[in-house]
Amino acid sequence: MENQIIDTERIQLTKEDFSSDQMVKWCPGCGDHAILHAIENVFPNLGVAKEDFVVVSGIGCSSRFPYYMNTYGIHSIHGRAAAIATGVKLANPNLSVWMISGDGDSMAIGGNHFIHVIRRNLDINLLLFNNKIYGLTKGQFSPTTPKGTKTKTSPQGTFERPFNPGELVIGAQGNFFARTIDTNPKAMTVVFMEAAKHKGTSVVEILQNCVIFSNKAHELITSRETRDEYQLFVEHGKPMIFGAKKDKGIVLKGTKLEIVTIGENGITESDILVHDQYEKDSGVHAMISSMMPPEFPVALGVIRSVKAETFDQAMMNSIEFAKEHSPIKTMDDLLNSGSTWTID
Amino acid sequence: MTSKNSKVVELEQVVIRFAGDSGDGMQLTGSLFSDSTAFAGNDFATFPDYPSEIRAPQGTVSGVSGFQIHFGQKTVHTPGDLADVLVAMNPASLKANMRWIKEGAIIILDADAFIEKGVIKAGYLEDPTLDGSLSGFKLIKSPISTLTKEAVKHLDLDMKSTLKSKNMFALGIIMYLFNRELDMTNLYFERKFKANPLVVEANKAVLAAGFNYADTMEFFGTTYKVEPAFLKKGKYRNITGNIATAWGFMAASERSGRPLFLGSYPITPATEILQELTNHKSLSVKAFQAEDEIAGIVSSIGASYTGALAITTTSGPGLSLKSEAIGLAVMTELPLVIVDVQRGGPSTGLPTKSEQSDLLQALFGRNGEAPVIIIAAKSSSDCFYSAYEASKLSLEHMTPVILLTDGMLANGSEVFKIPKVADLSPITPPLAEANDPLYKPYRRDPEKLNRQWAIPGTHGLRHRIGGLEKEDVSGNVSHDPLNHQKMTFLREEKVQRVANYIPEQEVFGNPNADLLVVSWGGTFGVMITVVEKMQQQGQSIALAHFKHIMPLPKNTEDVFDRYKKIVVCEINNGQFVKYLRMSYPQFKYYQHNKIQGLPFMIAELEAKFNELLNQ
Ligand code: SF4
Numbered sequence: 024m025e026n027q028i029i030d031t032e033r034i035q036l037t038k039e040d041f042s043s044d045q046m047v048k049w050c051p052g053c054g055d056h057a058i059l060h061a062i063e064n065v066f067p068n069l070g071v072a073k074e075d076f077v078v079v080s081g082i083g084c085s086s087r088f089p090y091y092m093n094t095y096g097i098h099s100i101h102g103r104a105a106a107i108a109t110g111v112k113l114a115n116p117n118l119s120v121w122m123i124s125g126d127g128d129s130m131a132i133g134g135n136h137f138i139h140v141i142r143r144n145l146d147i148n149l150l151l152f153n154n155k156i157y158g159l160t161k162g163q164f165s166p167t168t169p170k171g172t173k174t175k176t177s178p179q180g181t182f183e184r185p186f187n188p189g190e191l192v193i194g195a196q197g198n199f200f201a202r203t204i205d206t207n208p209k210a211m212t213v214v215f216m217e218a219a220k221h222k223g224t225s226v227v228e229i230l231q232n233c234v235i236f237s238n239k240a241h242e243l244i245t246s247r248e249t250r251d252e253y254q255l256f257v258e259h260g261k262p263m264i265f266g267a268k269k270d271k272g273i274v275l276k277g278t279k280l281e282i283v284t285i286g287e288n289g290i291t292e293s294d295i296l297v298h299d300q301y302e303k304d305s306g307v308h309a310m311i312s313s314m315m316p317p318e319f320p321v322a323l324g325v326i327r328s329v330k331a332e333t334f335d336q337a338m339m340n341s342i343e344f345a346k347e348h349s350p351i352k353t354m355d356d357l358l359n360s361g362s363t364w365t366i367d
Numbered sequence: 368m369t370s371k372n373s374k375v376v377e378l379e380q381v382v383i384r385f386a387g388d389s390g391d392g393m394q395l396t397g398s399l400f401s402d403s404t405a406f407a408g409n410d411f412a413t414f415p416d417y418p419s420e421i422r423a424p425q426g427t428v429s430g431v432s433g434f435q436i437h438f439g440q441k442t443v444h445t446p447g448d449l450a451d452v453l454v455a456m457n458p459a460s461l462k463a464n465m466r467w468i469k470e471g472a473i474i475i476l477d478a479d480a481f482i483e484k485g486v487i488k489a490g491y492l493e494d495p496t497l498d499g500s501l502s503g504f505k506l507i508k509s510p511i512s513t514l515t516k517e518a519v520k521h522l523d524l525d526m527k528s529t530l531k532s533k534n535m536f537a538l539g540i541i542m543y544l545f546n547r548e549l550d551m552t553n554l555y556f557e558r559k560f561k562a563n564p565l566v567v568e569a570n571k572a573v574l575a576a577g578f579n580y581a582d583t584m585e586f587f588g589t590t591y592k593v594e595p596a597f598l599k600k601g602k603y604r605n606i607t608g609n610i611a612t613a614w615g616f617m618a619a620s621e622r623s624g625r626p627l628f629l630g631s632y633p634i635t636p637a638t639e640i641l642q643e644l645t646n647h648k649s650l651s652v653k654a655f656q657a658e659d660e661i662a663g664i665v666s667s668i669g670a671s672y673t674g675a676l677a678i679t680t681t682s683g684p685g686l687s688l689k690s691e692a693i694g695l696a697v698m699t700e701l702p703l704v705i706v707d708v709q710r711g712g713p714s715t716g717l718p719t720k721s722e723q724s725d726l727l728q729a730l731f732g733r734n735g736e737a738p739v740i741i742i743a744a745k746s747s748s749d750c751f752y753s754a755y756e757a758s759k760l761s762l763e764h765m766t767p768v769i770l771l772t773d774g775m776l777a778n779g780s781e782v783f784k785i786p787k788v789a790d791l792s793p794i795t796p797p798l799a800e801a802n803d804p805l806y807k808p809y810r811r812d813p814e815k816l817n818r819q820w821a822i823p824g825t826h827g828l829r830h831r832i833g834g835l836e837k838e839d840v841s842g843n844v845s846h847d848p849l850n851h852q853k854m855t856f857l858r859e860e861k862v863q864r865v866a867n868y869i870p871e872q873e874v875f876g877n878p879n880a881d882l883l884v885v886s887w888g889g890t891f892g893v894m895i896t897v898v899e900k901m902q903q904q905g906q907s908i909a910l911a912h913f914k915h916i917m918p919l920p921k922n923t924e925d926v927f928d929r930y931k932k933i934v935v936c937e938i939n940n941g942q943f944v945k946y947l948r949m950s951y952p953q954f955k956y957y958q959h960n961k962i963q964g965l966p967f968m969i970a971e972l973e974a975k976f977n978e979l980l981n982q
Contacts, residue, residue, distance in 0.1 A: 074823070074825060074826050074827075075823070077672075077823045078831075089833070090833075090844065095829050096831040096832075097668075097831070097833055098832075098833025098834060098835065099668070099833060099834060100665070100691055100695050103662070103665040106661065106662040107669035107672075108669060109666045110630060110672075110675075110677070111673045112669075113653050113655055113670060114628055114653070114673035114677075115674070117824065118673070118824060135658055135662070136661075136662055136665075341648055342649075342653070345649040346648070346649050346651070348649075349649030351650065352649065353621065353650070354618050354650065357614065358618075358788070359602065362402055362605070364405050364602070364604075365601070365602045366408065366603065
């Protein structure tokens with residue numbers, strides 16, 4: 024199974040081809056704006072005709088996204104975007120289907136569809152805007168809100184354990200998981216391109232800031248003072264090194280990950296774990312996905328990217344096979360098949 | 368093979384019930400007899416009666432599996448009320464079916480099964496064949512198991528396989544009693560068990576043994592014959608409601624040029640439609656078994672947006688789960704057919720029993736003002752035409768349609784005259800043309816009020832739709848108060864105007880009769896049977912059976928206006944009658960309702976109608 028071949032020679036598009044005439048109504052300063060810009064930069068460069076994009080979403084702040092893209096699009100019902108995407112993609116596997124969802128939409132009400140679309144490996148790109156809060160309903164905790172966070176429905180702080188979307192993706196046998204952040208347009212663009220190229224369900228978690236209800240939810244990761252210590256950009260074939268002085272690294276010790284300092288206790292760069300995004304075994308990918316501050320830096324970039332048959336392709340193959348081998352070619356054939364009798 | 372020693376009595380119609388333990392193969396026995404009935408040229412209808420547990424305890428009443436066939440020289444509309452002949456392979460099947468047979472019926476029993484253990488397991492205190500309780504019936508008590516063993520002893524067959532074929536001995540007796548030829552059944556064995564010649568031989572031998580045994584024994588000195596029915600010229604097949612539903616959609620797909628997509632989740636008694644459609648990939652059917660009911664319908668909405676004839680199939684509890692998504696299809700004005708194979712409710716209710724109790728849910732079970740078209744199939748074979756019409760209306764009017772069938776129709780079968788797809792009425796969805804400079808997502812056809820269908824991949828038609836209120840014409844999100852009122856009216860009016868595209872309400876019988884019987888959906892067979900019977904007896908009675916529920920046919924009011932008395936009969940607690948009282952409050956409606964998980968019986972309806980006529 025080959026990755027999609029990107030032919031931008033054939034189709035020359037620009038950002039303007041995708042911006043819609045609708046007024047963008049997200050709050051000023053919301054991370055969603057930056058994500059929208061990144062997507063507008065990615066779409067013209069995918070070699071896909073502008074009529075062949077379909078952007079689908081559920082309900083939530085992020086789910087307004089389709090209205091702001093000049094493509095085909097559906098803004099559906101809460102939690103169900105993955106099911107809409109399934110219908111769109113199965114009905115026409117040639118379309119480039121982008122699903123926009125949030126932590127409430129995909130981790131709570133739509134959790135079932137989220138895990139099943141991944142399990143089936145439908146060839147879509149699933150962008151999960153994780154702001155760790157319900158924004159549109161004005162500030163209730165979500166399934167990704169850190170334990171102890173005070174929100175309108177957890178005045179004393181939540182006592183629920185949060186989901187880590189990456190773990191859920193890998194638990195659902197996902198083949199592609201990447202993480203990025205709304206404050207880094209360049210990193211977003213790279214990751215979205217990778218997601219688009221991957222055939223199968225490409226899940227990208229975007230750490231997104233909600234300036235109104237969970238402002239600074241990702242502060243350790245984004246602030247100038249701490250970000251170098253809490254961001255780890257993983258790159259295939261490269262050791263997992265981070266820190267302002269590029270002297271921290273991740274090693275696998277026994278069955279656990281550990282942070283080490285290069286130059287201390289005889290540690291050299293060659294001791295550091297080298298990232299392999301194509302490894303079929305998801306064990307290390309799960310461990311990298313689950314790293315969270317303050318104990319660990321958060322891993323950004325493509326964490327897992329494994330080739331596998333897609334659901335839509337498998338369905339098309341079985342249809343082609345049946346068409347070739349079945350004697351039933353038309354509805355009249357079927358109506359007249361099997362046990363019939365004639366009265367004259 | 369027709370060495371007849373007995374006299375032949377002609378009958379107009381007969382009901383036979385085959386009953387045995389789940390493992391006794393009664394469904395196969397029944398369907399083989401159905402094939403032979405078709406070959407004999409009779410009209411017929413069948414209904415299977417399975418135990419609701421998958422593996423109910425052997426030999427108990429709850430483990431009894433039955434199959435009923437009603438065949439006749441005249442048109443047969445129902446699987447029949449009470450049986451003229453009962454085949455009971457063990458005491459439990461006798462016990463379970465005594466209430467479903469006529470007085471004086473023929474009962475064929477396997478004497479070998481009436482041993483103490485079996486009798487007690489069935490819940491009898493004493494052997495019912497010995498205590499005189501069956502004296503009002505014609506009993507044929509034969510050692511079927513013993514004779515089956517005898518018939519195959521020349522073959523090298525193990526005991527389990529031997530006893531498995533005892534149902535064929537019983538079938539042989541029935542075939543003799545009704546003067547049937549064995550050739551077709553033998554041909555079936557040859558085809559079905561091609562890989563196992565021994566099994567072919569055994570089944571043939573046992574069938575012949577049963578036939579010859581009946582001939583030798585000369586039970587009552589009589590055999591029976593039902594002359595061929597006067598069916599119209601043409602090619603026929605036997606079809607169940609669920610298969611007919613699946614095929615109706617496939618025919619609509621082919622005729623409309625829109626590929627068929629089904630998103631569905633297994634639920635009794637609708638699952639078979641999903642299974643059937645999964646089998647027809649060669650006709651490009653995409654059947655998606657979703658993770659739940661919601662994903663079933665929502666994936667269909669995605670496929671509909673993408674240009675497919677999109678459907679979803681379910682039963683009552685599933686329809687509840689789909690409510691929000693039906694609203695999305697109403698709002699996005701996309702074609703979508705939702706099939707509800709109704710069963711007893713509320714909640715899990717009676718999954719294997721039939722009811723008409725989802726009508727109000729279909730009409731009103733959504734948030735907001737969310738009208739949908741509703742069609743109710745009237746018979747198993749009509750499921751084909753109902754699915755076809757539901758697709759046509761949905762595609763041409765760009766709005767969701769709920770198709771109501773029920774467990775009785777779904778599992779029952781009847782004779783189906785095979786249509787030619789080219790003869791079905793054409794389906795022309797309002798597809799938007801590529802690069803149409805005037806295209807607007809919510810611009811409407813002035814007659815039907817439908818919007819156009821612009822399919823992803825088409826040049827020059829990129830647009831966004833969704834569940835938020837739309838501005839008229841442009842389809843942009845709008846919270847404008849007057850626009851919302853206008854759009855609400857437009858969606859309602861669009862559905863009401865469908866009345867211009869459906870047939871007028873038919874009435875069977877005298878247009879000025881004293882009593883108008885009103886019914887809808889799956890009860891047509893029994894209603895027409897009773898009304899025709901009473902008309903022949905000279906009663907002033909007519910029938911208006913509704914297939915189009917929303918909107919109602921345009922002449923409904925005129926029809927009701929002509930009758931002094933109207934009685935509405937339903938397998939529920941009075942749902943259609945509520946809707947009629949709401950729609951046409953000027954009429955007085957009597958009602959007759961049954962909520963027992965059972966169909967109407969001819970006698971009970973006759974009694975009710977006579978009571979109303981004599982008042
Ligand atoms: S509420 Fe939060 S997530 Fe929603 S638009 Fe405003 S800033 Fe963005």
